[in-house]
Amino acid sequence: PLVRRVVVVAAVLVAGCSLPGREPPSAWVRAADAVCAGHVDEFSNVPGFTDKTLEELQDRELTTGSFVEIERWAGDFLAVGRRVEREVEAIGEPRSPDERRWLELNRENGLALEQVQAAAAARDADGVYAAFERQAELSEEFIELSQELGFRTCGTVVAD
Numbered sequence: 001p002l003v004r005r006v007v008v009v010a011a012v013l014v015a016g017c018s019l020p021g022r023e024p025p026s027a028w029v030r031a032a033d034a035v036c037a038g039h040v041d042e043f044s045n046v047p048g049f050t051d052k053t054l055e056e057l058q059d060r061e062l063t064t065g066s067f068v069e070i071e072r073w074a075g076d077f078l079a080v081g082r083r084v085e086r087e088v089e090a091i092g093e094p095r096s097p098d099e100r101r102w103l104e105l106n107r108e109n110g111l112a113l114e115q116v117q118a119a120a121a122a123r124d125a126d127g128v129y130a131a132f133e134r135q136a137e138l139s140e141e142f143i144e145l146s147q148e149l150g151f152r153t154c155g156t157v158v159a160d
Contacts, residue, residue, distance in 0.1 A: 023150070024150065025149060025150030025151065025152075026094075026095070026096065026099065026149075026150075028091065028092070028094045028095060028096075028099055029099065029149050029150055029151060031091045032088045032091060032094075032151070032154055033151050033152055033153050033154050035084055035087040035088050035091070035154075036084060036088075036151070036153040036154035036155075037152075037153040038087075039080060039083065039084050040153065042080045042083075043077070043080055046073065046076045046077050046080065047072075047073065047076070048073070049066075049069060049070070049073065050069065052065070052066065053065070053066040053069045053070065060125070060129070062125045062128065064123070067120045067121075067123050067128075068120075070116065070117075070120040070128060071117050071120035071121050074113050074114075074116045074117035074120065075117055077113060078110060078113050078114065078117065081109075081110055081113070082110070085106065085107070085110065088103070088106075098145060098148065098149055099149065101145060102142070102145050102146065102149060102155075105138055105141055105142040105145060106142065108138050109135060109138045109139055109142055112131055112134045112135035112138055113131075113135055115127070115130075115131035115134070115135075116128060116131040116132055116135060118131075119131050142155055143155050143156070
């Protein structure tokens with residue numbers, strides 16, 4: 001269901017583990033992962049959705065309070081994500097095509113969250129659902145690629 005995907009897949013940065021049997025992560029991946037590890041608490045501290053908002057998301061009957069909550073959540077999550085993105089960019093360009101794709105997916109994910117925030121601010125329920133769906137699709141790909149690259153922190157799912 002969409003609500004479960006939104007809650008689980010939207011939050012993609014907290015401690016986890018890489019897949020066994022893979023090549024050791026590159027120096028770039030290890031450096032980027034260290035950046036993510038430094039922000040775990042910030043992501044974990046972004047207040048989640050209330051039961052009321054989760055129910056309204058599930059029922060596709062968003063009220064003003066839920067729009068406000070979604071807008072706030074997206075803004076809070078984006079603020080932390082932008083700090084992480086700046087720090088990851090400061091470590092330098094990745095060398096492999098997969099690492100570059102990982103960065104691109106991260107940016108696209110941020111853009112989708114900006115669309116969630118904008119749709120919630122406009123009280124556009126259809127826009128909120130479309131943006132959450134896009135963000136969830138991107139996050140699934142991002143998580144999978146994070147595991148393939150050997151990230152231990154970046155691209156793992158926040159416990160809800």
